[in-house]
Amino acid sequence: MPAEAKVEASTARSAAQPDTPALTERQEARRRRILHASAQLASRGGFDAVQMREVAESSQVALGTLYRYFPSKVHLLVATMQSQLEHMHGTLRKKPPQGETAAERVAETLMRAFRALQREPHLADAMVRALTFADRSVSPEVDQVSRQTTAIILDAMGLENPTPDQLSAVRVIEHTWHSALITWLSGRASIAQVKIDIETVCRLIDLTDSASSD
Amino acid sequence: MPAEAKVEASTARSAAQPDTPALTERQEARRRRILHASAQLASRGGFDAVQMREVAESSQVALGTLYRYFPSKVHLLVATMQSQLEHMHGTLRKKPPQGETAAERVAETLMRAFRALQREPHLADAMVRALTFADRSVSPEVDQVSRQTTAIILDAMGLENPTPDQLSAVRVIEHTWHSALITWLSGRASIAQVKIDIETVCRLIDLTDSASSD
C-alpha cells in the first residue's frame, strides 16, 4: 500500500480527473506550494524565469518530487494556468458582463480577462507560451484548459445548449484569443490591436445567433 | 574590410531586409545548406529533431557559424518557415483559388496550404511551434512571416486596398489559422475540425465585403 493516508479531495481538479490517484493532505500542500512557487517565479520573469530547480527550492521539495508531480516544465505551467483560470472563472461569475448581445458580453468578458493578464504580463507570458508549446504528451491538460475557457465563453453568451455552429464560433474565438495574446506578449501587437481582434471575432457570434438554446 | 566579396543578392530575403549586410555567394550557399538541413531534420522528427549540433554537421558548418547565421534555434526554424512560405506563395500564385466569394477563396487557399502541411506534419510541427514559441528577440522575423501570410490571404481575397475592417478580419483569420494548426499538431483537433474552423472564420470576410477596394 502507498504512503500517506489517501484523502478524497473535492477540488475542481479531482472532479475533472477522476482517475487521479487521490492525494494526501501533505501531498495537496506540496502541490499547492509548487504551483504557488511556479506562479510567483513566472510573475517575475516569465517563462524563462520558471526554472525547475528554483521551483523545487522555493516550494521546499526535491527536484525528483517536483517531476513526480509535474512531469515537465510545460505540464507545470499548464497546471499553473488551470489554477489561475479556475480563480478567474470564479471572479467572472460574480460580475456577469452587461452587454446587450452575446457578442458584446463575450468581448467584454475576454477584455476583462485580458486586463487581468496585463496586470501580470510575465505570468501571462509563461502560461500562454507553455500552452501553445505543449506537445501531445500534455494534451489532456491543455484540453482541460480549453474546456475551462469554453465554459467561460459559453457562460458569457448565456447559452445552455449551444448549436454546433455556435461551438465552432466559440472555438474560433478561442483560437483568436490565444493567438492574439501571443502577438501581444511578443510585442508585435498593441493592446488596442488585441481589443480590435477580439471585438472582430466576436461578431461571428451574431452570425449564429438565430438558432440557439432552449 | 570584411572577408568574401559582397554580392548583391536579389532574393526575397534581401529585398525584405534591406539592412541585412549582404552575403557572399559562399555565404548564401552556407545559408541555403543550413536551411535545407533544418527542413530535412524537421521533416523527420519535428521540433525536437532539429538539434543545433546536427544541423551544423549536416550543413557542413561549425556550430559557431550556425549561430552566427541564426542566433537561436527558434530563429532558425522561423527562417525555415519563411523559406517554405515563399515557396508556397509561389505555388499558390500559379493556381489561384476558384471560389465565388472572397471567403470561399480564402478558405480554399488555406485548406490547400493545410494539405501541404499534412504531407510533412513533422516539418509543420517544427515551424509552427517555433513561430508561437518565439519571444521578443525574434519579433522582426516572426513579423515577416506574418506579413507573408497576410499577403497570401489578401491575394486570395483579390484585394488591392483593403479596408481597416478587412485587415482586422485577415488578422483574425491568421490567428485562427495558427491556433488551429497547433491544436491539430498536438492531436487535440482532427483535420475535419480544422477545416470547419477555417471555414467558420472565413465567414468574417463576408461581414466586411460591402466596403472594399477599387
Add this chain to the structure above:
DNA sequence: CGGTAATCTAGAACAAGTTACAGAGTTGAT
C-alpha cells in the same frame, strides 16, 4: 511494534541549446 511498499530527498549524471575562444582561412586594400 515491526514490516513493507510507496514516497521523498539530495545529489550526480545526462542532453541539448548556447556561449567562448584559439587558431586557421578568406578577402580586399595597399
Add this chain to the structure above:
DNA sequence: ATCAACTCTGTAACTTGTTCTAGATTACCG
C-alpha cells in the same frame, strides 16, 4: 606579396531541463 579585418572551424564550457540512484521517511497493515 603583405597586411588588417573579418569569417570560419573545432572544441570545450556553461546552462537548464530531465533522468537516475541510493538512502532516509512516511503510511499502512497485521
